[in-house]
Amino acid sequence: MSNRLSFESLSITYGHGASLFTAVENVDLTLEAGEVLGLVGESGSGKSTIARAAVGLAEPSAGRIMLGETEISHARGDQLRERRRVQMIFQDPQSCFNPRRTIGQSIDEALISAHRREGTSAPQARARRDEIANLLRAVALPPETAQRMPAQLSGGQRQRVAVARAISAKPAVILADEITSALDVSVQGSVLNLLKELQRELGFSMLFISHNLAVVRLVCDRVAVMRSGSLVEVGDTLDVMHQPQHEYTKELIAAVPSL
Template sequence: MTRALSFETVSISYGRGAQTFTAVDSVSLRLEPGEILGLVGESGSGKSTLARAAVGLVEPAAGSIRLGDTVISRATGTDLRERRRIQMIFQDPQSCFDPRRTIGESLDEALVSAYRREGEPCPSRQARAARVGELLDSVSLPGERAASLPAELSGGQRQRVAVARAIAAEPEVILADEITSALDVSVQGTVLNLLRELQRDLGFSVLFISHNLAVVRAVCERVAVMRGGRLVEVGETLRVMESPDQEYTRDLIAAVPSL
């Protein structure tokens, strides 16, 4: 069963003393089970930092992050296993893969990690290879791509493999951080449709981080707006896009190019 992901007055800072920079400032936000929530704001607003805290790449200086009732910020032991129920897909999938390992090896590693997390016996190599084939099929890639190195795939194909690696862990939450911004426009729709289909079929929640308000409007049920590390507006996507409460949100919307 999918659980809510909650950020409770989370603050994240970098540096020390006079050099301290607050990237996220007392943010409270809840991603409901099975929801696609957009997180928007200009560069440097704290969107990606907030997401990275959910997977433990940075730790909050204050506040807490929960998956259901479990506190996963500063997690140890069994709580650390719970944090692995959250998977992150990054903007540049090329940097997330070992260039010396095949796509199949990377997916197999994700499968082994998932079995270890659950304390279950690891299936045979043959059974895992079959599962790798299923994962590739789920993102519309042929099974023979398992033998390819990351550099042998296009950007869109690498991003689809990144999605496959995320769902290999059977996540409750996927954090999608600008996952289409590095792709050609012709490929963006394919990746977005794939993510929505998998979300509908598997039931995980998505925190969809983007600066592209047109994409957010198309795929997200609610949207949250950040500015300077603070959350300034949250609401149903259509309402926020058409009748925003905050001047900053209106400025963001006005900056979207129109034909």
């Protein structure tokens, strides 16, 4: 099974006629197997729209999205099961949890769904509880967190739970959409280190979406720069940071004093 995610001549539009808006236009971009690719650009540049299309939350108007050799855009049947190998972690995990379900129940739901996708029977409840405990330990949370409600956790803890739920699906690809932007600076580093460690250990590919170039520099192997729905530059992270080719990339880097 491939961990390579490709966007081929991808365009995404909203509305019709005079109200037609092009959010993404003719983007060609490949996330190679096992790599961390940063996707940067100002708000409204189309970064999140691309990620949402990969998990079926936005429909391409042209082009296609491939996971390995399988098209997962407009997915149906087996393609839909394959698309679930792409998991997304959102900026605000609070909005992604059912406030009436415990953390353990939310992760359990993801575990059962992963077994259904693989065509295997889910383990008995006790075995799943053990697996949930192991997942929580993997993201540096105590197993007792499973008994708590989302509102009882801090933002950093909820983001760690979101990571645990994503990896419970045994993903080929994780899309991390501004996952540290709502966290205190003191918490950001620990969440980023955790994600990098899990990525090395489990081998998933990761599209890391951020407007923070300093963070991207620390986390990503390559970086792609978007502006107004179009891709303007792609390259190795250090090359782009130190020798940007596009004027827009130069402006982004100049706006980050720490670089």
